[in-house]
Amino acid sequence: MKKFIYIVLSAPILLFSLCSQANTVTKTCSGQIRYCDSLGICTNEHYYLYSYQNVILNQDGTFKRHRYRMRTRSILGDASDYTPRETAVGEYVVYDGPVFSLAIPWVAGLPLYYFQPNFGVDEWQELCL
Known part of the structure; x- marks a missing residue:
């Protein structure tokens, strides 16, 4: 009897772990972003970002x-470059x-982040919520 109960209870857990995760998020934000050039000179530059993504993950x-x-737009460059x-x-x-x-969430309610490798900003910074 105990083996039968164990098998029945463990089956849904196994099936759940094989399921994929899905979500759709749309975000738009603009403002100032810290940009550092190759000489290490940093300025605040204007940016605009619109993002839509529909993700189903294994x-x-x-x-x-x-x-x-x-x-x-602006300092972020062209979207086709990403x-x-x-x-x-x-x-x-x-x-x-x-x-x-750019780190863009596939789960609603999380902020966007940016990272500029090798130029002054050496960790992920919040871009907008």
Whole structure:
């Protein structure tokens, strides 16, 4: 009897762990972003970002489906220069661009982050909520 109960209770847990996760998030924000050039001179520059993404993840964080649209202006450059990484990082999809990397959540209610590798900003900074 105990073995039968154990098998019945463990089956739903196993099935749940094989399910994928899905969500759709749209965000728009603008403001000032800290930009540092190759000489280490830092200024605050204007940016605009619109992001839409629909993500379905496999349990290992790889994308089962990933649809996205981005529009950027000013210091962020052209949206077509950003490419998504192959796997999600927690609740975020990271897009790498020529100057900045952007972490855009696939879960509603989380802030956007940016990172400028090798130039003054050596950690992820909050871009907007």
